[in-house]
Amino acid sequence: MSSVYRKENCIVVKGDLYDFHRLLSQIHQAIEDAEYRDVVLDMEECTSAFPGPMLSLCAQVLAYRKAGIDFTLKAPKDMKLFNLFKNANWNYLLDPKNFKKSQFRGHSRIPATQYQTPSEQNEAVNKIVNVILGAIPDMQRKDFAAFEWAINEITDNVLVHSESSIGGLVQVSTFKRNSKQVQFVVADAGMGIPKSLRLGRPELTSDTDALDQAIREGVTRDTKVGQGNGLFGSYQICSLCEGHFRIDAGNAKLVFHNKKGLSISNERIPYGGTMVEATIDFTQQGLLEKALNFKGKEHSPVDFVEVEYERNDDGSIHFIVEQEAQSFGSRVSGKPVRTKLSNLEKMVSGSQIVVDLKNIPIMSSSFADEAFGKLFMQTGALTFMNKFTFINVMPTVQQLIDKAIAQRMAVGVVD
Template identity: 25%
Template sequence: MAEETPTSYMLHKLAGRHDVSDFLTSIKKAHDSGARTFRIDASDTGTIYPAGAAPIAAIIEHYRSEGMDVKFTNIPAGSFVERVRIRNPYIASKENLNEPGSRLNTVWAYTEDSVFDLTNCVMEELAERIEFGPGVFAALNWCLFEVLDNVFQHSDKEVGFFMAQILKTSNRLLFCVADAGIGVHRSFYQGGKYRPPTAFDALTLAVRQGVSSTGDKRGNGLYGLKGVVESNEGKLELRSGRGYLRISPNGIEGGNTYGLVINSENHCTVVDFELNVRTPVDLGQVLGVPTQDLRLESIENDFGEHTIHLIDHAQGTGTRAAAERLRNFLMSYINDGAPYLILDFEGVAMVSSSFADETIGKLAERFGPVGFSQRFRLINMNQSVQMLLDRAIALRISAQFYRDDKIPARE
């Protein structure tokens, strides 16, 4: 018996829905023709965004579960396609999530038990990497948990796939959650109360307040996400089976066009959204109910003060990169409504001059001497640390004074 020749597919890019549809068409054709092997040539793979990577990882996992041998070939060493791990997504275990390295630009395979840990780890990293506008961090934290958990309400699958990405040049955050389950349309029919005639109708139902495929009143996840995206002037695209719904500042559109049908039992579902980092969001207003910022509460003492213990920040106090992450982290609390922060240096034996300048110096320059003293209170510094922080503040304020008054600063 002649050995089977593997079906090969050239993967050029993973940017969005068209790339996913093209890939699904090819692997489905190979599977339905009886092919047992499918080779993905990654020698020319370019642009990769979450909207392409997460759904294709879900599709690959499905065909592997059916016994198909799906492998990547010609992956350039150190390339982004290798970093993203589409071929072998990270399992979102506590151990993997706590390993050194970024949780972004990587496809994660997660279960219902790991939703909480995955959300927390991603949000913790985002808080250090970027400065959020007022309310954006809290709104995103809520949305991300709801959307990740939503997979297990509609898919009948035990695993979902997720990827997050920062586009710093445009101050945007990209997220995508995908599965290869039964699809939103069929999940409504299994729930029994709602019977939408098409996949598009099912998606329009899914974003309505209080609607869920189970027929109860818990359905606020996609409704809340839609509201946050609209408030933030971001973008949201839902795809499931043959239906799609797209929401952007240009309006709402949708229909039954883009096919993500794997077979009669499996319809790939994709929640693809992006937010503007700096555009404010009021989650309470979006949901129409008062909301609590549990993140702020977690650092609040009995007197309503919010304390950050510098010794707890594992990135250290030596480099500008570590300092920038800390500064973003502090500003996320300020922008989310903390009246002021107490920065507790207990246990911090030394900070570098560059670290002091990048955190405390730049914060003093940003708020000015009076504003800084109102927003930040520094305690428990040893003599060396206090000297370096005082110097960083003095240099930044002095430089600002000379710039504002157009007086040449001394070298």
């Protein structure tokens, strides 16, 4: 059960927060009708919250704050939910006076990030795909490139089309345990897809018709600023891999579910902006690349691997370990290093991978085992020795890596 109601300038949320439209309506009434200039978001009794609704709420609060409205957050009492609010950066975005920016550095989530310029958008996307490369094992390069293309297109749409006063918010919110699913959410406080499309296509009189057209190939408000393939390609990626796709904008909601199919419905309470939520499943390799087929031709975008790693004249991959891990003292920090090296080995089969251990005077035995001992077993001795070259290795670190490989060969187990 859930409930949302207003007491003067205080908006109270109890139970699960899934449908954010009523919450935004109560905020609108407090500010526009009752003319409060300070609003309290009381979420102490909130029991669960989801990335799409929360990012939509954060986007609207940022826009109101920019217009001079003050917000105070009463964070959830439930400690697990409070930690989610903190780690996902929701606390900070809703109430920066009383909460600090998220310091979450794990490899299972990218906190909600605001971007307002092309350079900030590029930085956010690069951070996300870098984490994905170290989090999802056995990825095909074209699948990885398709994911990067989708999140780049959706975040870029905000800057090109939305006219959002606060730019956009993007968050990679879930890597489900023992699966290869990734969910990302992008939200803004702009004009919304229906209004944007009608600027160039006035015949789209209803918001549901506008969302129906938005996921079709080549549909855009102005072909001079875009080809209209961002939402189409992203929807195709999610549907082909049996994932999930959702758009909330204006008075309409579009949802694709792998079991229920596609539905487009009218929303009584409008959302003043656009929220796109996409869940992509990497389990079936090779499916994602089929989604990027425009006008009968396969699209092969430049990807993060090419830009970030394939830049040496001799064709080798330069992997600087100190830039790839938060620390060198735990097994947890070693796992994304191993996953990334394993993915790179498969993605760039003809290239030598130079593992540069400069400025690393020591590492724990558990890090050495997780990153390099297990990688040795995973790739096989011949591939490991032929494909990987280690440079700038201090003697103590060399001993730890050699010992980790020897012990791992004796155990012979890779999770």
